[in-house]
Amino acid sequence: MSVTGVKVEALVDEGLGNSAYLVDLGDGRALAVDASRDLRSVREMAARRGLKIAYAADTHLHADFLSGAVQLSATDDAVVLASAAGGRAFPHRGLHDGDEVDLGGLRLQAWATPGHTDEHLAFLLLDGAAPIGVFTGGSLIVGAAARTDLVAPERTEDLARAQYHSLHRLMGLPDEVAVWPTHGAGSFCSAPPGAERTSTVGRERATNPLLATTDEGEFVARLLGSLGSFPTYFHRLGEANRRGPTVLPEPLALAQLGVEQVRRLLADGAMLVDVRPIADYAAAHVPGSLSNELRAAFATWLGWLVPDGTSVVVLRNSDQDPTEIAGQAAKVGYDVAGELAGGLVAWVDEGLPTSATGLTTADALRADEHVLDIRQDSEFAAGHLPGAEHHELGGLAATAPKMAPGLVTVMCGHGERAMTAASVLERAGRHKVRVLLGGPADWAASHGVDLESGP
Structure with a gap:
């Protein structure tokens, strides 16, 4: 994308639901924002445009991926830009609210935007005095704001209130300023579904439900009411990023x-x-x-x-x-x-044993059979087989011993997560397990039966 002549490439990680950004600084150098440790797409784009990565900026101590900033510092001699409040234990330029970095024509201005995390920064990209866009990380995202329960349970509401003020601070920018979030659709950081990865301040002001109210309490209630479960590894990656991930050999390979x-x-x-x-x-x-x-x-x-x-x-x-x-x-x-x-x-x-797992189809699955639906709570509530048992895949290892014995058919939306769940059950000692190929909609269509909704 090009905003007033400045080229900013969004590099979308569909799996994690995140975006990194590569900014062409106009002199053969580039700024990378919120790049993960898997730098393949960043390097491919930089090589395609003939750019050397000179700066690596991180908006926050990510919980959902390891940062690639340390890697870029070691391999590309990139200057790491991040919040001074983050306490990072590796060389970086620590920034406070209002600090600016001269990128050689363009400027990057740090905005303290706590909420998603305490030390969160947004980065406003300026061409002269004109704001072009803002890298909002996990503060303002398309149609929402990122979750505030990753730091500690007792901090969740306080951080939600901080998130409210951070979003309204960002709303002080002109309507035409581009919004470049890190978290997007598919992220467990509370991004809603949708195809849009970037936005503008004006569009978010007009359409973001969390900005429809100026009442702080209502904002907090809406944000906290949208929170679901999140991967357990989120708990450890923030500290890993603070210490600094180990530098990897490139290209990556498997021994x-x-x-x-x-x-x-x-x-x-x-x-x-x-x-x-x-x-x-x-x-x-x-x-x-x-x-x-x-x-x-x-x-x-x-x-x-x-x-x-x-x-x-x-x-x-x-x-x-x-x-x-x-x-x-x-x-x-x-x-x-x-x-x-x-x-x-x-x-x-080598003559070593193997196991097999049964498969079944929607038309062969009877309504009276024991079905385990392992999708997320929100997916299950939107529509599930009548009488289906429900345990989210992420917590299945803990709940498997409590399940009734006998044959169980595991299902998700398509089959991949269901097979993962079946393998978790088999690891827990349950071997009367099979997997449904397809999902609830396939079963409903095959049997002419409506799905149930609700928990």
Whole structure:
């Protein structure tokens, strides 16, 4: 996109629901804003435009991805720009409210915008005296504001009140100023669904429901009422970003591990993550492995379901990109130990056992069968099979022992999360499990029955 001649590229991570930004400074240099540790898209765009990344700005100590700023500092000699209040334990230029950075023609002005986190900054991009756009991070986002319950439960309401004032401060900017948020649709940071990733101050003033009221209490009630669950790894990445992530070798790769090496790692507590398509996993898989099909949402479920500190070993098909696996894992804090060389074939060739998981279709699933719906609360409330049991996937390992015995059919919206849930149940010792291919709408259409709504 080009705003008054300044080129700003939004680099969308569909899986995490976030956007990084690359700003062409007009002299062969670039500013990267809120880039994750998986820098592939940032580097590709910079190379395409012939730019050297000179600055890496972070709006806040992200909870949903590891920052790439330390990596850019080490490999590109980029200057890291971030809040002085963040207490980062690595070289950076600490900024306070109102501080400005001369980018060589353009200027970046720090605005204290607490709410999503305490130390949150928005960055106003100025061309001379004219504001062009504002990188709002997790304060103002398209159609909403980011959640305020990530710091500590007892801080949630106070931070929501701070968020109210931060948003209204941003509303003091002219209508035409571009709004470039980090969090967007698909993010667990409370972004609503929708295709729009960027906006303007004027559009948000006119359409954002949270800005429709000038009453602070009503704002707080609306914001807190929209909060759902979030991945457990959110709790640890803020501190990891404060300390500074380790610098990775580039390009990323997966080490090759023999069968005996993998068995030793598993015996020592490692987790085998099977990234193959669900049909392949259903046909045969290593007992005790976690199914997490490689797709846009891979990183989210890896971070949610693999405990912190657990060594990760990957099993993939030969046509699946190892760099994609390593990159997605790295941005949520996992440096993968390696992959099973030769895949499942190598495991079978050693005479080692495999397991299988049953599959079923919507038309074959009877209404009186035990169905477990593992979607998010909001998805379940919008429409589910009559009588379905409901446990969110993120908490399933804890709730599995409380479920009734016997055959259970697991379902989600399409099947990928359901297979992940089935693997979680199998790891918990439940083996009478099968997975529905499809979702509630498929079942309702097959049976001519309306879905139920509500919790």
